[in-house]
Amino acid sequence: MTLATPVQSADTVQLAPSYVLPLTLVAMALPLVWVQIWLSLTLSLFGLFLLFQAVTLRLLLTSMALEIYRGQTLIRRFPYGEWLNWQIFWSPLPILFYFREVNSIHFLPILFDPKALQTCLEQFCPRSPG
Structure with missing residues (x-):
């Protein structure tokens, strides 16, 4: 399994989804059922929402911008030239x-x-020193 797979060209990388955060939130919500059911329900719904997002969204990093897709539809494009910092x-x-x-x-x-x-960010959009 490749974690970052090239798409279209060597200057475009599609990131593999990570389900760690959504599944961790859902797992944390389970024991909360006995403590606070509404908190458990809220946390599990948020985890399921993030899981849906991880399954349906694609994140592409090109030499010029970070792009977010749902299916084949471009949702948002963030050109690196407008970035001041990232972390x-x-x-x-x-x-x-x-x-x-x-x-x-x-x-x-x-x-x-x-x-x-x-x-990819270090390659396409290196942080400026200081």
């Missing part, structure tokens, strides 16, 4: 991907292979 939070279990553009800030749950994401 993957919490190394032991990456759960959040942050990037800042000139006019906006984005926080995305890690629904794709975090190591391949970091490798």
Whole structure:
């Protein structure tokens, strides 16, 4: 199984989905049923929502932009030229991907292979020192 598979060309990488975060949330919700049923239900629904997103979304990194697709439909394109900074939070279990553009800030749950994401970002959009 390849974690990051080339699509179209050597300058485009489609990341493999990661189900770790959604399944962890659902698993954490199960024991909460006996403590607080509404919290358990909320957490499990959020985990199932993220699982649906991981299954249906595709994340492509090109030499020019990060692109998000649902099926063959481009949902959003984030050109690297507008990025000021990016970070993957919490190394032991990456759960959040942050990037800042000139006019906006984005926080995305890690629904794709975090190591391949970091490798591709370091290749296509290296962080500036300092």
